[in-house]
Amino acid sequence: MTIAHVMILALSGFAAGMVGALFGLGGGILIIPILVLLLKVPMHNAIATSLICVIATSSAAASRNVSTGTANVRLGMTLEVCTVVGAMLGGLLAGILHARTLMTLFGAAMLLMVVPMARGVDAEEGTGGELIPAGGEPEPERGFSRKLDGEYFDGASGSFVRYSVRRLPVAFGISSLAGVLSGLLGVGGGILKVPVLVTYCGIPMKAAAATSNFMIGVTAVASAFVFYGRGDVLPFLTGATAAGVFLGSRSGTSLSGRLQSGRLRKAFAMIMVITAAQMLWKAWRG
């Protein structure tokens, strides 16, 4: 192993971590194409590496979001039952699928994620859902879902935001699907969960993004152990990439307030389309 190998992998991880943090992604959607298309890493090893990197970015960001109370810990734990079961199934399924099938699925999933990506899943673009202002009365008895209601301090408005969680079965359904995708393709799945939690479950964007981020570490680890057991986690490859992701995600977080713009987001969506096409092309050609 030379310092050049470490630098190439760490820089790849750094780029994926930084761009992921800039656009509110776990980073998996970027790491896999970099590893497979540029560094010629086999698909199963790339997915395993990506899952470990998702754990790294999630844990680092979740420690902040939990401290500030933006992540809804009770809701996150409840939905994790679905994401973890989904991720374990996805991880086991990935073991029996051919690399070309996984590449095709990844390319297709990437194309599907372009629309929510272009529209934005970060906390800066509106709150979505139904907000209950601080001091307002909560809804009457709604059974278990009432225990999941949350409250956080919104720095932008300088006030507390209280919200109720609605349509819990929808949240369970999308969490299960996100879990399967995570285990199968090595992505966090937040880009799938967050818009649904906002649009259908009445959770404000900031809380939805933070809660999703809180969950994806546990989701990823459920399938990461499955990949680890199969020997798909290569320590040098994964270690160097994860170290780069740590540093990249921290840089991206500090840059996000200054650089984020709709035009940048749309440019990145275009890059995602091109990358997805390359993944599909590689899968087709073998």
Place this chain on the structure above:
Amino acid sequence: MERKNTAVAYVLLTGVIVSFLLLAIGLTEAVLSGGPALVGVHGLRAIVHGLLRGDATSTIDAGLLVLMATPVLRVGVLVVEFIRSRETPFALISIVVLFLLAASVTIGVG
């Protein structure tokens, strides 16, 4: 801030810092020794033995295992905190998640 949030944030931050340090040390060792570390060291006992010998691959593997253990530990902390605050439904949910993760660890590490 709720006590459970403080505990969870502390566990996550500590896990991230410890794993990053182990990865950085292991990668530095690997670069300095120039040896390939393409195949992992499997089994906790082998990793601990390798760590004691200063083996680069074992150090990187330990960093990866600490990283993977961090979310599991976070769920464990929430089990304790929900029991302490007598939130029975969430304590039970956390125990179910912990059980599922234990099954995943059993499949993976054995």
